[in-house]
Amino acid sequence: MDNAELRKIIDQYVDDRYYDKDKLLQYLSMHQMVGTEIFDYVDKKSLPGGKQAHSRYLDSDSGYYPLHKESFIDRMPFYFYMPDIDDYHDGGCLDWLFGELRVQEQQLGVYKSLDLLEDFYQDLRYLFYEKKISLKDIFNYTLHQAGHIESGLFTMWVDYLHIRDDYKLESDIMPDRLITEFNRALIAAGKEPEIYNILYDIRDGMFVRNDMRLEFPGIFPCDEDGNPIMEWISLRIKNAKNIFCTCEKSKKGILYVQITPETVIDAFDVQCELENDDDCWVRAYTGPMATEFDYEALKNYRNVLGLKQQEVADAIGANVRTYQKWESGETTPDGTNLLRLMNWLNIPNVHEVTKWK
Structure with missing residues (x-):
């Protein structure tokens, strides 16, 4: 390439x-390898309004390692892209490098992070040179989707576009709800869709209750009408009056469940290590009418103590025939008799003698 x-x-x-173009041209004309000193060398140190060129911070510790000149020139659009720093929601290359990639470097180590860094630049090349997406859109699309820089969402976008190309899908390059379109693309490719988990807070539990409505925080895929796509969400909900959510783009939102007395909700335990996923579901909520008296448990507690039916009936002041109907499941003890049974048979809590329908 000539000058x-x-x-x-x-x-x-x-x-x-922000940068001295003549110095940059001179440096590249004289060197075949471009070292980490390049950004500081071409940076204009004094800028109006106290602004600084963000690429001056690129070095071996922060997103840059020496490259052959041709590779450096190929990546110049990314290295020297200047976001609108007056716009809080405008991101840039350095935002990603100082954000998610630096965190991953701390977690995975320098050598692994170099692989991640190279993958990142290859993804940028694909988006910019092959897909012809503008630099502003490249650095801002997933930021606007999630409301913050999220490397996982960036990788999802790239994977989505590759699937879109491979299977000639007619979906948008920058869909309004990326997480939804990504799952649709996976299904079109014959792959399993992503399942999105609720965000469990150890202080608040799985949900917050507001009268007859439960609120689950998380990131939830929705259809074009804003309805949550429940088969892609790690909740199994039965007998709810209504289910809806706040699901703007791919941002964190709230899934609302209007409950009834018979509502039952199971949640997937993401920390479960059992081989069978069906064993990893835990009961998150049970409505009062979704349970019934467990007459077999009552009988077991009596047998453990070695008592006869007549003895228990006499102890709580009930007719023996009435008690026999409780143990056979023909009838259910009322609240007063249930408390007396629990006290006499040493039943620790009501859950021991109830079961889900």
């Missing part, structure tokens, strides 16, 4: 308010 072509690329992607 005229290189100058054209520099003029297109480098903002001379």
